[in-house]
Amino acid sequence: MGALVSVLDLKKDYKVGETVVHALRGMDMEIEAGEFTAVAGPSGSGKSTLLNLIGCLDTPTEGKVLINENDVSHYSKKELANIRRESIGFIFQTFNLIPILSAFENVAFPLSLLHWDSEKIQNNVNQILKDVGLEGMEDRYPRELSGGQQQRVAVARALVKEPTIILADEPTANLDSNTGGDILDLMRELNEEKGATFIFSTHDPMVMDRARRLINLKDGMIHSDERK
Amino acid sequence: MLFLIRFAFKNIWRYKRRTIITFIAISVGIVLFVFTDSMLKGFHYESVRNFIDYESSHIKIYNQEFYDEMSDEGFLLLDKGIENYKKVQDIISTEDISVTPRISFNARMINERIGGERPFTVIGIEPDMDKNVYSLKESIDSGRYLKTDEYGVIIGKMAAKKLEVKIGDMLTILTRTKYDTYQAISVEVVGIINPPNPQISRSVAYIPLDIAKRDLDMEGDITEIGIRAKDDDIEDLLDDISSELKSNNMGYLTAVSWRELGKDWLTLSRTKTAGSYIIILVIFIIAAVGVINTMLMSVFERIKEIGMMRALGMRDNEILWSFIFEGAAIGLFGAVFGVVIGLLVNAYQVYIGFDWSFMTNMDVDIGYRIMDVVKGVWNPESFIFAATFSILAPALISIYPSLKAIRMEITESLRTA
Numbered sequence: 045m046g047a048l049v050s051v052l053d054l055k056k057d058y059k060v061g062e063t064v065v066h067a068l069r070g071m072d073m074e075i076e077a078g079e080f081t082a083v084a085g086p087s088g089s090g091k092s093t094l095l096n097l098i099g100c101l102d103t104p105t106e107g108k109v110l111i112n113e114n115d116v117s118h119y120s121k122k123e124l125a126n127i128r129r130e131s132i133g134f135i136f137q138t139f140n141l142i143p144i145l146s147a148f149e150n151v152a153f154p155l156s157l158l159h160w161d162s163e164k165i166q167n168n169v170n171q172i173l174k175d176v177g178l179e180g181m182e183d184r185y186p187r188e189l190s191g192g193q194q195q196r197v198a199v200a201r202a203l204v205k206e207p208t209i210i211l212a213d214e215p216t217a218n219l220d221s222n223t224g225g226d227i228l229d230l231m232r233e234l235n236e237e238k239g240a241t242f243i244f245s246t247h248d249p250m251v252m253d254r255a256r257r258l259i260n261l262k263d264g265m266i267h268s269d270e271r272k
Numbered sequence: 273m274l275f276l277i278r279f280a281f282k283n284i285w286r287y288k289r290r291t292i293i294t295f296i297a298i299s300v301g302i303v304l305f306v307f308t309d310s311m312l313k314g315f316h317y318e319s320v321r322n323f324i325d326y327e328s329s330h331i332k333i334y335n336q337e338f339y340d341e342m343s344d345e346g347f348l349l350l351d352k353g354i355e356n357y358k359k360v361q362d363i364i365s366t367e368d369i370s371v372t373p374r375i376s377f378n379a380r381m382i383n384e385r386i387g388g389e390r391p392f393t394v395i396g397i398e399p400d401m402d403k404n405v406y407s408l409k410e411s412i413d414s415g416r417y418l419k420t421d422e423y424g425v426i427i428g429k430m431a432a433k434k435l436e437v438k439i440g441d442m443l444t445i446l447t448r449t450k451y452d453t454y455q456a457i458s459v460e461v462v463g464i465i466n467p468p469n470p471q472i473s474r475s476v477a478y479i480p481l482d483i484a485k486r487d488l489d490m491e492g493d494i495t496e497i498g499i500r501a502k503d504d505d506i507e508d509l510l511d512d513i514s515s516e517l518k519s520n521n522m523g524y525l526t527a528v529s530w531r532e533l534g535k536d537w538l539t540l541s542r543t544k545t546a547g548s549y550i551i552i553l554v555i556f557i558i559a560a561v562g563v564i565n566t567m568l569m570s571v572f573e574r575i576k577e578i579g580m581m582r583a584l585g586m587r588d589n590e591i592l593w594s595f596i597f598e599g600a601a602i603g604l605f606g607a608v609f610g611v612v613i614g615l616l617v618n619a620y621q622v623y624i625g626f627d628w629s630f631m632t633n634m635d636v637d638i639g640y641r642i643m644d645v646v647k648g649v650w651n652p653e654s655f656i657f658a659a660t661f662s663i664l665a666p667a668l669i670s671i672y673p674s675l676k677a678i679r680m681e682i683t684e685s686l687r688t689a
Contacts, residue, residue, distance in 0.1 A: 096683050099583070101583055101682045101683050101686075102681070102682070102683050121588065122587065122588075125582070125585055125586070125587045125588070126585070127585075128582075128583060128584065128585040129584070129585020129586075129587075130585070132585075134580075134583050134584065136580065136686070140576070140577070140580040140686075142577060142580075142581075143286070144282045144283060144285065144286050145282065153581075153584065154584050154585065156275040157275075157584065157585050157586055157590070158585075159275075201584075
């Protein structure tokens with residue numbers, strides 16, 4: 045059985061004006077199912093680029109990204125959208141909830157895209173909202189929730205379809221340390237209970253501390269890769 | 273798809289004030305469109321009715337030379353009349369039509385009491401036959417209808433006001449006979465009519481045909497025969513009459529339809545209608561600019577959200593459709609509101625009507641044959657067109673910004689503030 049995610053000689057270049065920026069310079073790594081991994085490193089080290097490529101939001105300049113042994117590097121836009129829809133959950137730094145939808149509707153959104161029937165949606169959404177500690181807040185709109193509660197909704201939205209991978213881009217950056225800690229504990233619980241695979245990009249020492257694997261990037265290359 | 277439609281309906285309330293302003297713009301556009309369309313059609317139908325009932329009948333028969341001179345120069349040449357008109361009547365008469373002879377001539381009318389004077393077209397009519405073709409009798413406002421062979425005159429209410437005459441006053445008709453000699457005919461005002469046709473009310477007077485024949489030395493001639501058919505579609509009848517005239521060696525006579533007789537004002541009416549529709553088009557464009565603005569803003573303000581939805585696996589075509597539905601939903605609400613208000617305003621116009629006498633009383637030819645209250649017309653097509661346009665336009669407008677948004681890289685969209 046191969047790794048859940050394999051990255052092979054991954055390179056990504058960006059053109060900024062006339063200058064070519066080498067965001068990733070040939071990276072190799074594997075992530076196994078059920079890992080709780082933080083990708084750390086200074087700004088410009090390639091953290092977000094790596095997550096975008098694993099998350100099928102972008103395509104590499106060279107090299108391969110394999111998810112469940114399928115090379116997604118040359119997938120069409122539609123195929124990438126299908127992978128994201130079915131297998132990947134995202135948690136964003138700024139929560140990115142849809143303001144006109146209630147907490148319940150925000151969490152149900154990815155399931156509606158998968159055309160689940162309403163009873164199944166109802167059951168799954170209520171359960172996950174309970175799991176993230178938002179029972180009774182289903183009908184609240186994002187503006188009626190605190191930052192921590194909004195990020196819990198975002199975590200629930202990422203997990204509700206039981207994806208293969210959950211990618212979190214600096215999930216604690218907009219939260220105070222207590223709330224950030226709570227969110228991390230929650231994600232770790234869900235990782236342990238549900239076996240969900242989490243990959244974070246972060247600057248936050250607290251996230252690095254709680255991750256079970258820490259990959260440090262520097263100048264688009266893996267500087268260190270440590271399992272705790 | 274149902275999910276996308278529900279999502280679109282939720283999204284239109286994201287910016288309530290902007291959405292309501294857009295609804296109002298669409299609704300006002302619809303109300304103005306259906307109101308103006310109904311009004312213009314009402315003006316047209318009413319004008320056609322009043323033109324046929326009071327001026328042209330359905331078909332008129334003239335001496336070709338008389339008709340040419342009347343059409344080109346406005347002169348009524350009494351020496352170019354219709355001889356032996358009773359034979360013509362016999363030739364063309366069928367059960368389906370009514371006919372009446374008339375003598376039309378130019379004159380000046382003088383109020384014998386105070387001396388005021390105005391130019392008129394005076395028409396000699398056969399009272400008993402004329403009422404079967406024209407509607408003068410029904411429009412008597414005061415006094416009575418004409419009797420055969422009396423020195424009486426009927427004039428319109430507007431003319432009576434200008435000449436300051438009342439029932440029983442004497443008027444002198446100054447004109448020329450068939451042989452171009454001056455003639456003055458003294459007549460008593462026996463009736464004042466208030467027809468819904470300003471041309472008639474303003475400058476036409478009626479005397480008995482016998483008096484006109486005798487005092488204008490017409491020697492039995494008349495200038496025209498008016499024909500009333502059962503309905504306004506008279507093209508076949510016109511062809512039949514023209515053929516009958518030709519086959520009976522009456523080629524010097526011409527049969528002319530009401531459409532031909534009214535071509536000047538019908539053209540004017542069409543021009544006015546086109547002008548009015550241009551104004552409506554401008555209103556629609558203003559409403560469309562409001563909708564374009566709303567749709568552009570609602571897409572461009574949500575670039576980051578669109579990026580997030582794409583990250584969650586929403587396909588590009590689903591995003592495109594969600595904005596198309598959103599545009600259509602805005603249009604739908606505007607259309608429903610606009611159609612309801614339009615129905616109410618138009619119901620008032622159709623069943624009660626608006627008073628346009630401030631226009632007709634200005635003593636200028638406004639082209640339309642209308643007076644006072646004119647009622648509108650129900651035209652379901654105008655409602656359907658306006659509502660369909662209002663729904664489709666915002667839906668189509670939303671395509672451009674949506675395409676622009678989904679052509680952005682997802683990572684770029686997510687970086688947007």
